[in-house]
Each structure stands twice: as structure tokens, then as C-alpha cells.
Amino acid sequence: MLLTFLILILRISNLVNxxxxxxxxxxxxxxxxxxxFPYAYTIPVITATVNSSGLAADVQITSTPAYFPGIVVNFGVNYVIILQYTAFANGETGVICEFSVTFLDTGDPYYPDCPTEPLVFNTSDSNTTETTWNEPTPTDASSGIISESAQTNPAETSPTNFPIGETNLSYTATDGSGNIGFCIITVHVIDIGDPIVTEYPNDTTIDTDSGQPTALYNWTAPVATDNSGTVVIFYKTYGVTFSSPSYNFPIGASGVTVNVTDLSGNSVSGTFTVTVKGIKQLSISTAQTKNKRLLLILPIPTFS
Structure with missing residues (x-):
């Protein structure tokens, strides 16, 4: 403490005198x-001038250890060095230049074998499949101690079954300086199985109501299953797509396309035909009896 105090007094007086x-x-x-690390640091070359003469002063490193200016010295992680330079000249009191250099490790750990692309697995007969991956190993440029925690969502290790879709596996590493690195592995399970339709609607023929140009037909939706557990059914006729198994069909034969799709876009399709027969309203004919006319009202079907 006394030496430090004297140096401070000397530095202040030197600034004045x-x-x-x-x-x-x-x-x-x-x-x-x-x-x-270690970090290669070049000891600075510090110069000084005598103001009264313009001549260069003699500058020496007076801190311990006494490094030579301009040399390269290796320093370790989070090391602090205090360098002190003293300038001398004939007839002048020496002055001091003192500063500290701190070498901090700010490099994050990293996983050199962390996959850059998703790991892809296919399934066609189940909503899950077994997946495997190599657990990544962290490293650090400082060569310090690395603590690692493997956190996955859900918390699993290879091999394990994951559902259709994407699951992220998150690994975290921390070095001795508190720097943190990550590795995210994406496991992508793809559903490649088509839905299975056990029964499509049957072809059918129906009549319109008397004098109407269309007939409303309701049918039973197809029986379909999929390994994902979910299917979506759409129908299409005359350029119109709809999901309810019901449609007003015009007179004549109409083809209906049935599309069954799972949530991954796998689909199958089938068709059925609805034929509508038109009926004219009424026609009238008469028949003669012996003493009176008998009026008969008969429907006359018309096919098209």
C-alpha cells in the first residue's frame, strides 16, 4: 500500500514538474x-518526449515481470496484467505510464457435429416411428472445462419414437467463463401413407320431384382410415368442391369425384355417378264410356 501511495504521489508531482x-x-x-487461449499479446512500445528539448526520453518497463517492449507474450483465460513504463531524461524527474490489460474469454462453446439439416424419418403405417441420432459433443476454443446439459422436448435419448411432424432436441453447453453454446437437432417424421378407403358411395338413379329440374341427393360418406388418425373428405362435381355429402343434381348422369386426404397431404380418390330422371308434370287423356266421359290423369315419364 505504501509503494502504491508513493507511486501515485510521484505520478502527480511528475505531471506538474x-x-x-x-x-x-x-x-x-x-x-x-x-x-x-493462451492469447498471444504484443507488449506495446511506449515512447516519451522531453518537451524542453524535443528529444526522446528513455522509456523502460518497470513493472514485474519486466517484459521487453515489442515481444509477444502468451496470457491465459481471464488474466489481468498491469504494465508500468517509466520515462527518464537527464535533469528531469522520471514519469510513469501505467495501464492494465484484461484478457477475457468471450467465445461460446460449440458443437462441431451438430446437424445443419433436419433428420428425416418416414412412416406409413403408424402415427409415430423410431428415430435415431448421434448425441453431439461440445468443444470450446479456450480449452476450458465444459459443463453440458442435454434438454430435449420431450426429454428423450436415441433411439426413441416421435410422432408425425417436427420435434426439436436442444443441447446446451457452458464453459468455465459462463459462455453458452447451443445445438438444436430437428427430427422430422414424415407421413407417407395414403388413407385407406374401404367403401365409396355406390352409383345410383333417382327421380326429380314432379316438374323440378334437379333432385337433392344425400349419400353416406366413404368409410376411410389413415395411420395419422385423421382424414378430410371432399367431393367435386361440375367444378364445385364441397365437404357435405349432399348435392342438388340436374337431370341426367352426373359424375362425383371423392377425394380423401390426410393432414400430410397424402390422398386417394374414387368416383360414383348419380343419374336423375325427369318427370313431366301431368298429361290428360279422355276415354269414352257408354253414357259419360271418363277423365284419366296419368303421369307420363320422360327419360333423358
């Missing part, structure tokens, strides 16, 4: 190194 000034005395410096 000495004609020596430093040309390039730096302030305290922090080096954030994201690369490897």
Missing part, C-alpha cells in the same frame, strides 16, 4: 477473445 510526456500511453484495455 517534469518536462517529460508520453507520446502514446494507453488507458486500461480489455481484450475480448473469442478464439483460442
Amino acid at each position: 517534469s518536462q517529460i510526456t508520453f507520446d502514446n500511453c494507453p488507458g486500461d484495455e480489455t481484450i475480448n477473445n473469442t478464439g483460442a
Whole structure:
């Protein structure tokens, strides 16, 4: 403490009385190194000038250890060094340039074998499938101790069954300086199985109501299953797509396309035909009896 106090007094008095000034005395410096350690640091060359004569002063490193200016010295993780330079000149009181250099590890750990693309697995007969992956290994440029926690969603290890869709596996590594690195592995299970339709609607023939140009027909939806557990059914006729198994068909034969799709886009289709027969309203004919006319009202079907 006494030495430090004396140096501070000396530095203050030198600023007032000495004609020596430093040309390039730096302030305290922090080096954030994201690369490897030890860190190769070049000891600065500090110069000073005697103001009264314009001549260069003699500058020496007076801190311990006494490094030579301009040499390269290796420093470890989170190391702090204090460098002290003293400038001398004939007839002048020496002055001091002192600063600290801190070497911080700011490089995150990383996983060199972390996959950059999703791991893809297919399933066609189930809504899950077995997946496998290689657990990544972290490393760190500082060569320090790495603590690792493997966190997955859900928390599983290889091999395991995952459902259709994407599941992210998250790995975290922390080095001795508190820097954190991550590896995210995406497991993608793809459903490639088509829906299975056990029965499509049958072809049918119906009549219109008397004098009407169309006939409303309701049918039973197809019986369909899929390994994903969910199917969506659409119908299409005359360029119209709809989901309810009901439609007003015109007179004549109408083809209906049935499309059965799962949530992954796999689909199958089938067709059935609805034929509508038209009926004219009424026709009238008469018949003669012996003493009176008998009026008969008969429907006359018309086919098209």
C-alpha cells in the first residue's frame, strides 16, 4: 500500500514538474477473445518526449515481470496484467505510464457435429416411428472445462419414437467463463401413407320431384382410415368442391369425384355417378264410356 501511495504521489508531482510526456500511453484495455487461449499479446512500445528539448526520453518497463517492449507474450483465460513504463531524461524527474490489460474469454462453446439439416424419418403405417441420432459433443476454443446439459422436448435419448411432424432436441453447453453454446437437432417424421378407403358411395338413379329440374341427393360418406388418425373428405362435381355429402343434381348422369386426404397431404380418390330422371308434370287423356266421359290423369315419364 505504501509503494502504491508513493507511486501515485510521484505520478502527480511528475505531471506538474517534469518536462517529460508520453507520446502514446494507453488507458486500461480489455481484450475480448473469442478464439483460442493462451492469447498471444504484443507488449506495446511506449515512447516519451522531453518537451524542453524535443528529444526522446528513455522509456523502460518497470513493472514485474519486466517484459521487453515489442515481444509477444502468451496470457491465459481471464488474466489481468498491469504494465508500468517509466520515462527518464537527464535533469528531469522520471514519469510513469501505467495501464492494465484484461484478457477475457468471450467465445461460446460449440458443437462441431451438430446437424445443419433436419433428420428425416418416414412412416406409413403408424402415427409415430423410431428415430435415431448421434448425441453431439461440445468443444470450446479456450480449452476450458465444459459443463453440458442435454434438454430435449420431450426429454428423450436415441433411439426413441416421435410422432408425425417436427420435434426439436436442444443441447446446451457452458464453459468455465459462463459462455453458452447451443445445438438444436430437428427430427422430422414424415407421413407417407395414403388413407385407406374401404367403401365409396355406390352409383345410383333417382327421380326429380314432379316438374323440378334437379333432385337433392344425400349419400353416406366413404368409410376411410389413415395411420395419422385423421382424414378430410371432399367431393367435386361440375367444378364445385364441397365437404357435405349432399348435392342438388340436374337431370341426367352426373359424375362425383371423392377425394380423401390426410393432414400430410397424402390422398386417394374414387368416383360414383348419380343419374336423375325427369318427370313431366301431368298429361290428360279422355276415354269414352257408354253414357259419360271418363277423365284419366296419368303421369307420363320422360327419360333423358
